[in-house]
Amino acid sequence: MIFFFDFVDATRKWRVWSSLAKFDILKRYKRSFLGPWWITLAMLFLILAIGILYSQLFKLDFAKYLLYLSINFAIWTFMRDSILESCQVLIDAKALLFNEKWNFLIFSFRVVYKNFIIFLHNIIIFILLAIVLVDELTLINLLISVSALVFLILFLLPVCILCSLINTRFRDFYMIMSNVMQLLFFLSPILFNKQLLESYNWLLYINPLALFILLINQFHFNYLIYLLCYFTFFTCFTAFLFAKYKNKITYWL
Amino acid sequence: MNKIELNGVSVLYPVFENPKARSLKNVLAKRIIGGNIYEENSKNYIRALDDVTLDIKSGDRYAITGPNGSGKSTFLRLVAGCMEPTHGLINRVGKISSLLNLSMGLDGDLTGLENIELRGGLYNFTKKEIKKFEEDVLEFSELEHFANIPVYQYSSGMSLRLAFGMSTYVAPEILVIDEIISVGDLDFEKKSKKRIEDLMNRTNILLLASHSKQIREDYCNKQINFNKGKIEILKI
Numbered sequence: 495m496i497f498f499f500d501f502v503d504a505t506r507k508w509r510v511w512s513s514l515a516k517f518d519i520l521k522r523y524k525r526s527f528l529g530p531w532w533i534t535l536a537m538l539f540l541i542l543a544i545g546i547l548y549s550q551l552f553k554l555d556f557a558k559y560l561l562y563l564s565i566n567f568a569i570w571t572f573m574r575d576s577i578l579e580s581c582q583v584l585i586d587a588k589a590l591l592f593n594e595k596w597n598f599l600i601f602s603f604r605v606v607y608k609n610f611i612i613f614l615h616n617i618i619i620f621i622l623l624a625i626v627l628v629d630e631l632t633l634i635n636l637l638i639s640v641s642a643l644v645f646l647i648l649f650l651l652p653v654c655i656l657c658s659l660i661n662t663r664f665r666d667f668y669m670i671m672s673n674v675m676q677l678l679f680f681l682s683p684i685l686f687n688k689q690l691l692e693s694y695n696w697l698l699y700i701n702p703l704a705l706f707i708l709l710i711n712q713f714h715f716n717y718l719i720y721l722l723c724y725f726t727f728f729t730c731f732t733a734f735l736f737a738k739y740k741n742k743i744t745y746w747l
Numbered sequence: 748m749n750k751i752e753l754n755g756v757s758v759l760y761p762v763f764e765n766p767k768a769r770s771l772k773n774v775l776a777k778r779i780i781g782g783n784i785y786e787e788n789s790k791n792y793i794r795a796l797d798d799v800t801l802d803i804k805s806g807d808r809y810a811i812t813g814p815n816g817s818g819k820s821t822f823l824r825l826v827a828g829c830m831e832p833t834h835g836l837i838n839r840v841g842k843i844s845s846l847l848n849l850s851m852g853l854d855g856d857l858t859g860l861e862n863i864e865l866r867g868g869l870y871n872f873t874k875k876e877i878k879k880f881e882e883d884v885l886e887f888s889e890l891e892h893f894a895n896i897p898v899y900q901y902s903s904g905m906s907l908r909l910a911f912g913m914s915t916y917v918a919p920e921i922l923v924i925d926e927i928i929s930v931g932d933l934d935f936e937k938k939s940k941k942r943i944e945d946l947m948n949r950t951n952i953l954l955l956a957s958h959s960k961q962i963r964e965d966y967c968n969k970q971i972n973f974n975k976g977k978i979e980i981l982k983i
Contacts, residue, residue: 510869513869
């Protein structure tokens with residue numbers, strides 16, 4: 495219940511986390527000519543380089559593969575950066591936390607929102623490619639992808655809160671997570687198509703991040719059920735830990 | 748009615764710097780093996796406050812004194828709501844604002860104006876309120892001409908003015924101050940003194956840690972002294 499109340503309270507204080515996130519991004523690209531458009535440009539170079547090489551290796555149609563990569567990389571970067579940055583977010587906000595009473599969840603909202611803005615910069619490449627390459631865009635598909643994306647944000651929030659809690663107490667956690675994320679990148683259908691997995695199909699089901707990529711790419715009822723289970727598990731676990739350790743967080747900083 | 752009640756409050760800071768006590772591996776190992784391997788290490792604590800009981804009522808103006816490391820700052824943090832006690836109960840009623848760390852959130856890479864906008868965001872202000880906040884702070888700190896310059900290029904006096912102006916904008920019901928009364932050069936000192944006096948006059952409860960006898964006598968009607976985490980109530 496404590497978690498639920500704090501969650502609602504943090505949602506109401508959207509001005510707080512949105513301005514924190516806004517200035518996080520502004521600060522990073524200060525005095526650069528392109529500003530946040532560097533995000534878009536960097537992503538473009540990455541998928542072009544990988545697209546050229548891997549479409550040859552996998553013997554795929556270059557344009558279609560580029561389209562596939564652009565959406566996958568955008569989603570993956572969103573998920574990975576949200577999770578990894580949230581590990582450090584409370585520790586970095588020490589000066590703020592020691593000055594007045596804070597709702598700790600605000601900082602996870604900040605990370606997710608910041609990475610969502612970056613995601614919006616990255617998705618531009620996909621949108622441009624889709625306009626050129628996709629013959630018919632059905633409204634249904636679009637609606638499904640957008641609602642899957644909303645679900646992803648709802649899923650990331652408890653996961654990020656969990657990561658920020660654990661890493662504040664156990665500083666090894668960040669190192670573990672950055673290795674896990676690297677591994678998950680290669681196990682998820684980002685560079686390759688899921689059909690290539692064949693008998694290793696089960697790898698998808700133990701990896702909620704892979705399921706999200708699949709869900710946003712192509713809706714399948716099966717993925718949704720699994721993800722709902724993961725979502726319930728993470729929310730309950732986070733709510734339990736948060737209620738239990740909320741008052742101890744400042745002692746761990 | 749605003750009040751703060753502390754009942755048998757103690758604060759024990761765990762010492763984490765011993766890496767053996769903090770790593771995930773050791774906590775898991777302890778669970779699995781069952782024995783308390785690092786019992787000695789895991790019992791490293793600093794007792795910052797020791798069984799503090801105090802009733803603070805509306806109209807109280809407390810001066811807080813004590814040598815370094817006696818628990819003043821922990822007490823102020825506790826009252827401000829930054830932390831909860833490890834033992835005992837605390838009950839706070841009222842909107843609390845604290846001037847514990849004047850430069851809270853002051854970001855050197857951002858310009859003065861951006862800093863004010865960010866702080867306005869942290870106060871959960873609407874766009875309109877932020878506009879008003881910007882005007883007030885810039886006018887008070889006399890930094891209108893420097894509004895679009897990054898704060899790291901400010902002189903230390905200028906950034907203090909900015910921080911002071913932002914921190915003293917909102918009038919709370921309970922005000923917690925840690926050893927800051929005036930900033931800047933002679934002219935500005937008068938101005939900042941007036942501003943903080945206004946702020947203190949508008950709040951119902953004041954808690955002020957200060958080493959200066961003059962300041963304590965000017966603004967406070969009660970005094971508490973801390974000694975090794977224990978509280979003593981003194982007359983002023």
